[in-house]
Amino acid sequence: MKRDSVSPTDLLQVARSGNRHAVGRLLSLVEKGGTIADEVAATTHPLSGDARIIGITGPPGSGKSTLVSQLLKVITQAGLKPAVIAVDPSSPLTGGAILGDRVRIDATDTGTFIRSIATRGHAGGLALGVPGGVRVLDAVGYDPIIIETVGVGQVEVDVTATADTTIVVANPGTGDAVQANKAGLLEVADIFVVNKSDLAGADDARRDLELMLDLSHMTGQEDPTGRRPPIVMANSLDGSGSIELWSAIVAHGNHLVSTGQIKGRRAARARAELHSRAADRLLAALDQTIDSPAGRAIVDALQNKDISPTEASDQLIRPILRQD
Numbered sequence: 496m497k498r499d500s501v502s503p504t505d506l507l508q509v510a511r512s513g514n515r516h517a518v519g520r521l522l523s524l525v526e527k528g529g530t531i532a533d534e535v536a537a538t539t540h541p542l543s544g545d546a547r548i549i550g551i552t553g554p555p556g557s558g559k560s561t562l563v564s565q566l567l568k569v570i571t572q573a574g575l576k577p578a579v580i581a582v583d584p585s586s587p588l589t590g591g592a593i594l595g596d597r598v599r600i601d602a603t604d605t606g607t608f609i610r611s612i613a614t615r616g617h618a619g620g621l622a623l624g625v626p627g628g629v630r631v632l633d634a635v636g637y638d639p640i641i642i643e644t645v646g647v648g649q650v651e652v653d654v655t656a657t658a659d660t661t662i663v664v665a666n667p668g669t670g671d672a673v674q675a676n677k678a679g680l681l682e683v684a685d686i687f688v689v690n691k692s693d694l695a696g697a698d699d700a701r702r703d704l705e706l707m708l709d710l711s712h713m714t715g716q717e718d719p720t721g722r723r724p725p726i727v728m729a730n731s732l733d734g735s736g737s738i739e740l741w742s743a744i745v746a747h748g749n750h751l752v753s754t755g756q757i758k759g760r761r762a763a764r765a766r767a768e769l770h771s772r773a774a775d776r777l778l779a780a781l782d783q784t785i786d787s788p789a790g791r792a793i794v795d796a797l798q799n800k801d802i803s804p805t806e807a808s809d810q811l812i813r814p815i816l817r818q819d
């Protein structure tokens with residue numbers, strides 16, 4: 496069979512029957528962007544929406560991948576079938592098995608699916624690639640789906656923030672609590688992990704986070720239900736803390752369901768993806784228009800001071816907004 500002749504619908508069917516190669520190919524199509532990614536989205540959309548999405552974020556080198564590999568053991572032991580999307584460019588992930596540099600998990604053995612997604616170089620970038628990839632994994636039957644991102648950059652924070660449960664990782668002796676606060680991560684955290692708790696200063700790191708949480712409470716940023724994010728201490732080299740972390744994730748999931756907040760989270764996720772998609776299309780239309788003869792005429796008119804900057808941009812977007 497010719498590689499390009501297989502439709503997303505056929506690929507999805509094969510993927511759902513347990514063929515990991517087909518899962519990888521669907522994810523590649525998503526990364527490619529364009530019409531074929533749109534087709535994959537249309538095909539996987541009706542079969543997705545049920546998987547738990549867990550976002551895990553924190554500075555590069557804080558041990559996210561290592562922590563995830565320990566978490567995967569707990570999750571698979573619980574009889575679940577997890578998948579990981581890593582958008583951390585510092586993690587040397589392949590479609591196969593590498594997570595962290597000391598703790599490795601053989602994905603094929605456990606039925607876990609691990610995949611890295613390029614942060615650059617595909618249409619729509621992270622904001623579209625991640626939801627598209629999550630939808631594929633969800634439609635194939637993976638649950639939960641873990642997204643690992645470095646907690647720098649607004650898009651990464653946004654992607655993480657739309658997970659059902661967002662975990663923020665900090666380390667001892669690094670002032671991570673303060674950094675997390677600055678990056679806006681404190682507000683999106685449902686659970687904190689002080690990873691590398693085997694290192695000196697772990698208790699101080701915990702206290703810093705507690706203090707930050709106290710302060711955010713004072714400024715009124717706390718959960719409307721009064722829930723305070725728990726802080727889990729973890730040593731991902733030996734796996735301690737991973738069972739506690741999974742319990743905290745499950746408890747948070749139950750909290751979302753019992754308070755009805757799950758609906759809001761998922762609506763926010765749908766809204767964020769729709770916003771990215773629409774923005775992407777508007778920008779493409781804008782690029783096309785500004786480089787057309789009519790667009791160049793508007794640029795000329797602006798340069799010649801025939802029209803004001805506002806009038807120029809109005810003229811430019813008018814035909815785009817009128818399209819139906």
Ligand SMILES: Nc1nc2c(ncn2[C@@H]2O[C@H](COP(=O)(O)OP(=O)(O)O)[C@@H](O)[C@H]2O)c(=O)[nH]1
Nearest residue numbers: 555556557558559560561595597691730731732
């Ligand atoms: N001492 C210690 N080192 C850790 C721990 N977790 C991860 N590491 C190490 O920290 C480094 C970065 O880990 P990695 O998982 O790749 O971090 P990531 O960039 O956040 O994904 C690696 O050398 C890990 O072995 C931990 O709990 N304690």
Ligand SMILES: [Mg+2]
Nearest residue numbers: 559560583586
């Ligand atoms: Mg990593």
